[in-house]
Amino acid sequence: MDYKTVKPRDVANKSSELNFKKAIRMAIEVESEAVRRNTNTFNQNRYTAVADIEDYDALKDRARAIKEESIATIPQLIDQLREQITSRGGFFYLAKNAVDANNYIKNVCVEHKAELIVKAKSMTSEETKLNHVLQNAGIEVAETDLAEFILQVADEQPSHIVAPAIHRTRERIAELFKEKFNPDQPLETGEELTVFAREWLRNKFLQADVGISGANLITADTGTIVLVESEGNIRMTTILPPVHIALAGVEKVIKKRSDIAPFIELLAPSGTGQPLTSYTNILRPPLKLPVYDFKGGRNAKNREFHLVLVDNGRMAMREDPVIKEALYCIRCSACLNVCTNFQTLGGHAFGGETYSGGIGAIWEAGTGRLENARFADLCTGCSRCIDQCPVRIDIPWLTENIRFRLNVQKKDYLASFLSRFMPTAAEDRHNPLQKQFFANYYFFARLGSLLAPLSNWASSLVVSRWFMSVLFSVDKRRKLPQFKKETLIAQYKKMSGE
Ligand code: SF4
Incomplete structure (x- = not known):
C-alpha cells in the first residue's frame, strides 16, 4: 500500500486494529519528519522559557490548586457565570452534549441569516464536529488559524492540540496550495504561503456574519474570557463580525479573574516555549465597541455575544476518581512534545478522532467512546511527561487506567x-x-x-x-x-x- 495516498481522516477512527496499523505506517512514512522537527523546536524553546520562570514549581502548584478548586465547584461557578453574562446582555447556554451545542450554535447562525462564519482554532468545536453541522445547514465556515486553514484545505483533522498542522512540512503545504489554489506566482517560502493565506482570509473576516472562538479560560466572577494566540486571527474573529459565539468545555471555567495570571505565565512557555504568546486577549463580552458594516446592508447596531458551555461527558469525568484529573489540563501540549513516541508518530497515529498524545486518550474516553482511546497502547509509561505538565497531571497513570478499562471491556x-x-x-x-x-x-x-x-x-x-x-x-x-x-x-x- 502507498501510504502517501492514505488520508489521515480515513484512519481517524483507530478503534479498529487495521486502521490503527495503517495510521502508524502512514505517520512513519509521511508525517514523521515534520513532527519530529517541530516538536524538537518546541522542546528546546520550552527548556529555555521554563528555566526563566522564577519559582516555576510554586507557580505550578498555584495553577494546580486553582484548577482543583474550580473543578470541585463547577456547578456553582456555572451559575455565577450565567448571571454575569446575561446581566450584561449576553446569552448563555449550557449544552448537555455535542449535538445540543451544535444545534444551539446553528440556530443562532440561522436566525442571523449567516452566510459566512469565521472560526478561530477550537479543539472543542473539533470534538463536537461543529463545522459539518454548519456546512450541512448551507453556511460557509472559514477556519482562520493558519494551521487550521491548511487542514481545512487538505480535509484533514488536527494532529496536535496546539499546532494542528505540525505533521506538514513547508514543502507539503506548498504542494497543497499549488494543487488547490493554482496561484499565479509559485508559493514556496513560509512568507509567501503566509501572505497568500492572510490575503485570502482578510476578505473572509470583512464579510463574515458570525465569529466563533473557543476559550482558554473563563472566569466566573466577571465573565472574562482569555484567548491566547500567535496570529491575531482570534482578535479579528471576536471583534469584526457583529455576532460572537464562544464555545468551551465546562472545565475551562475558573473562579476569579485574579486567578488568570499563573496560567498565562505557564501556558506559552509549556506549549510553544514562548515567554508569552504573541497576543493575549482578555475580553469581557458583549463588547461595547461599535459594529462596522464592512459587508454592506447589515443593520446590526449592537454586538451580540453567546457563551456556549458544553458538558459532553465532562461532568461524568468529574465524578470519576481517576480520570477527573484530566479536567485540570490546560491543553498546553508539553506532554505531547516531550513524548518520544509522539515525536515519531504525531497525532494522526498517536491520537483519536479529536485529541492526541497521552492526555488525548483520556479526553477521547471521557468525551467520546472508550474504544476511541485505543491509541493509549502507544504510551510506554516512561513518565517523561509528568515533570513537564504545568498542572502536575500524572498522565501515564491515567493512560494505564484507560488501557485497563479497554482490556476489561474487550472480550478476548x-x-x-x-x-x-x-x-x-x-x-x-x-x-x-x-x-x-x-x-x-x-x-x-x-x-x-x-x-x-x-x-x-x-x-x-x-x-x-x-x-x-x-x-x-x-x-x-x-x-x-x-x-x-x-x-x-x-x-x-x-x-x-x-
Ligand atoms: S496534560 Fe499537562 S502537559 Fe499535557 S496538555 Fe494537559 S496541561 Fe499540558
Missing part, C-alpha cells in the same frame, strides 16, 4: 482461555495474551531451560514461530535467544561454591 475469549494455562493472576486475565506472556517471561524462560535442548528445537519450528507471531506478536524474523540447560544463577552458585 482466546486470551481468557489460554491464560488458564499461564501463571497469570486471575485479576490480570483480561489483559492481551502478549502482555501476559511477557509479564510471565521468567516462568517461560525457566521452563525453556529445564527442557533444553528440546525447547530450542521446538521454538525454531515454522509452526511454533507462526503461533508466537499470532498469539504473542513475536515477529517471525526476530532471532530467539537459545535456552541453556544450566542457568546463569546455577553457574554462579557452582562457581562461588554456594
Whole structure:
C-alpha cells in the first residue's frame, strides 16, 4: 500500500486494529519528519522559557490548586457565570452534549441569516464536529488559524492540540496550495504561503456574519474570557463580525479573574516555549465597541455575544476518581512534545478522532467512546511527561487506567482461555495474551531451560514461530535467544561454591 495516498481522516477512527496499523505506517512514512522537527523546536524553546520562570514549581502548584478548586465547584461557578453574562446582555447556554451545542450554535447562525462564519482554532468545536453541522445547514465556515486553514484545505483533522498542522512540512503545504489554489506566482517560502493565506482570509473576516472562538479560560466572577494566540486571527474573529459565539468545555471555567495570571505565565512557555504568546486577549463580552458594516446592508447596531458551555461527558469525568484529573489540563501540549513516541508518530497515529498524545486518550474516553482511546497502547509509561505538565497531571497513570478499562471491556475469549494455562493472576486475565506472556517471561524462560535442548528445537519450528507471531506478536524474523540447560544463577552458585 502507498501510504502517501492514505488520508489521515480515513484512519481517524483507530478503534479498529487495521486502521490503527495503517495510521502508524502512514505517520512513519509521511508525517514523521515534520513532527519530529517541530516538536524538537518546541522542546528546546520550552527548556529555555521554563528555566526563566522564577519559582516555576510554586507557580505550578498555584495553577494546580486553582484548577482543583474550580473543578470541585463547577456547578456553582456555572451559575455565577450565567448571571454575569446575561446581566450584561449576553446569552448563555449550557449544552448537555455535542449535538445540543451544535444545534444551539446553528440556530443562532440561522436566525442571523449567516452566510459566512469565521472560526478561530477550537479543539472543542473539533470534538463536537461543529463545522459539518454548519456546512450541512448551507453556511460557509472559514477556519482562520493558519494551521487550521491548511487542514481545512487538505480535509484533514488536527494532529496536535496546539499546532494542528505540525505533521506538514513547508514543502507539503506548498504542494497543497499549488494543487488547490493554482496561484499565479509559485508559493514556496513560509512568507509567501503566509501572505497568500492572510490575503485570502482578510476578505473572509470583512464579510463574515458570525465569529466563533473557543476559550482558554473563563472566569466566573466577571465573565472574562482569555484567548491566547500567535496570529491575531482570534482578535479579528471576536471583534469584526457583529455576532460572537464562544464555545468551551465546562472545565475551562475558573473562579476569579485574579486567578488568570499563573496560567498565562505557564501556558506559552509549556506549549510553544514562548515567554508569552504573541497576543493575549482578555475580553469581557458583549463588547461595547461599535459594529462596522464592512459587508454592506447589515443593520446590526449592537454586538451580540453567546457563551456556549458544553458538558459532553465532562461532568461524568468529574465524578470519576481517576480520570477527573484530566479536567485540570490546560491543553498546553508539553506532554505531547516531550513524548518520544509522539515525536515519531504525531497525532494522526498517536491520537483519536479529536485529541492526541497521552492526555488525548483520556479526553477521547471521557468525551467520546472508550474504544476511541485505543491509541493509549502507544504510551510506554516512561513518565517523561509528568515533570513537564504545568498542572502536575500524572498522565501515564491515567493512560494505564484507560488501557485497563479497554482490556476489561474487550472480550478476548482466546486470551481468557489460554491464560488458564499461564501463571497469570486471575485479576490480570483480561489483559492481551502478549502482555501476559511477557509479564510471565521468567516462568517461560525457566521452563525453556529445564527442557533444553528440546525447547530450542521446538521454538525454531515454522509452526511454533507462526503461533508466537499470532498469539504473542513475536515477529517471525526476530532471532530467539537459545535456552541453556544450566542457568546463569546455577553457574554462579557452582562457581562461588554456594
Ligand atoms: S496534560 Fe499537562 S502537559 Fe499535557 S496538555 Fe494537559 S496541561 Fe499540558
